[in-house]
Amino acid sequence: MVTRGEQGVEVRKNESFSLASYLEEKRLIVESALDSSLVIGNPAKIYEAMRYSLLAGGKRLRPILCLATCELMGGSLEMALPTACALEMIHTMSLIHDDLPAMDNDDYRRGKLTNHKVFGEDIAILAGDGLLAYAFEYVATQTRNVPPLQILEVIARLGRTVGAAGLVGGQVLDLESAGKPDISAETLGFIHTQKTGALLETSVVSGAVLAGAKAEDIAKLARYAQNIGLAFQIIDDVLDITATKEELGKTAGKDLQAQKATYPSLWGIEESRQQAQQLIDSAIGELSGYDEAAEPLRAIAEYIVNRKN
Ligand code: GRG
Numbered sequence: 001m002v003t004r005g006e007q008g009v010e011v012r013k014n015e016s017f018s019l020a021s022y023l024e025e026k027r028l029i030v031e032s033a034l035d036s037s038l039v040i041g042n043p044a045k046i047y048e049a050m051r052y053s054l055l056a057g058g059k060r061l062r063p064i065l066c067l068a069t070c071e072l073m074g075g076s077l078e079m080a081l082p083t084a085c086a087l088e089m090i091h092t093m094s095l096i097h098d099d100l101p102a103m104d105n106d107d108y109r110r111g112k113l114t115n116h117k118v119f120g121e122d123i124a125i126l127a128g129d130g131l132l133a134y135a136f137e138y139v140a141t142q143t144r145n146v147p148p149l150q151i152l153e154v155i156a157r158l159g160r161t162v163g164a165a166g167l168v169g170g171q172v173l174d175l176e177s178a179g180k181p182d183i184s185a186e187t188l189g190f191i192h193t194q195k196t197g198a199l200l201e202t203s204v205v206s207g208a209v210l211a212g213a214k215a216e217d218i219a220k221l222a223r224y225a226q227n228i229g230l231a232f233q234i235i236d237d238v239l240d241i242t243a244t245k246e247e248l249g250k251t252a253g254k255d256l257q258a259q260k261a262t263y264p265s266l267w268g269i270e271e272s273r274q275q276a277q278q279l280i281d282s283a284i285g286e287l288s289g290y291d292e293a294a295e296p297l298r299a300i301a302e303y304i305v306n307r308k309n
Pocket residue numbers: 057058059060061091093094095097098103110132162163167168171195196233236309
């Protein structure tokens with residue numbers, strides 16, 4: 001059954017599970033944890049800049065994925081909450097830096113003025129740096145009831161994800177791809193695996209690691225995440241063309257303006273949607289060995305192709 005959830009998004013629903021309620025319940029937990037994770041210190045200005053972007057809304061998909069896999073693998077919400085917050089701190093800092101004039105140069109994000117538009121470029125760079133450093137401190141100091149080696153593994157995975165093998169490397173390739181609309185689907189896939197996929201994969205896998213999941217489960221969940229990660233980016237490219245500024249909360253049509261190759265530019269919009277749906281089907285296939293406890297992950301996968309922002 002398909003129903004309409006928050007913001008009119010079509011979401012899959014079975015009789016005992018409502019994705020809209022699940023996302024809302026988890027989003028509220030994440031919002032509250034993020035709010036209390038970062039109190040204003042001295043100098044107040046940098047904390048205000050960090051909180052401005054961290055608490056500016058957003059779907060909170062990465063922390064929710066982390067909580068969902070931790071619970072699926074038998075862990076508790078409390079075990080994963082500090083890592084869930086850290087994932088959102090890292091995601092938020094990447095958005096702050098991505099929006100800078102030296103990068104994607106945008107004035108709006110999540111329906112609000114971008115960090116540098118409010119606080120200036122110098123403080124926006126430092127707010128991103130502050131959030132990145134705090135994410136690691138937060139996991140290390142706030143995680144409870146998890147064996148230290150599992151915490152260490154999460155920290156190592158986070159480090160790899162943000163660095164040259166992940167977000168930083170992906171962003172470099174993305175910057176280099178501006179003005180080159182003729183790059184191949186393979187190259188595009190490589191860029192997005194690093195720029196977008198890596199953090200989504202770490203969100204899914206870190207929840208499982210914290211819960212003490214077996215290598216076999218971690219491998220399945222990693223494949224689930226790789227599939228949803230690429231589908232997420234394909235739909236992101238489609239929305240850049242089809243959605244309005246109001247729906248996106250940021251400037252629409254940026255890819256065309258920067259003359260970037262995107263999935264719709266390579267395949268067209270319809271084929272892009274179909275490819276995304278195939279990836280989602282493969283992602284859900286990876287969950288076939290799990291019972292209804294995996295329903296949140298199945299429904300989130302479907303939501304990724306049906307989302308409107
Ligand atoms: C990580 C050290 C370090 C630096 C940052 C700028 C940069 C390097 C990387 C760019 C990463 C980036 C902005 C990737 C795009 C990912 C993406 C599709 C973002 C949109 O995510 P949503 O739709 O956004 O989940 P909300 O606002 O809902 O959270």
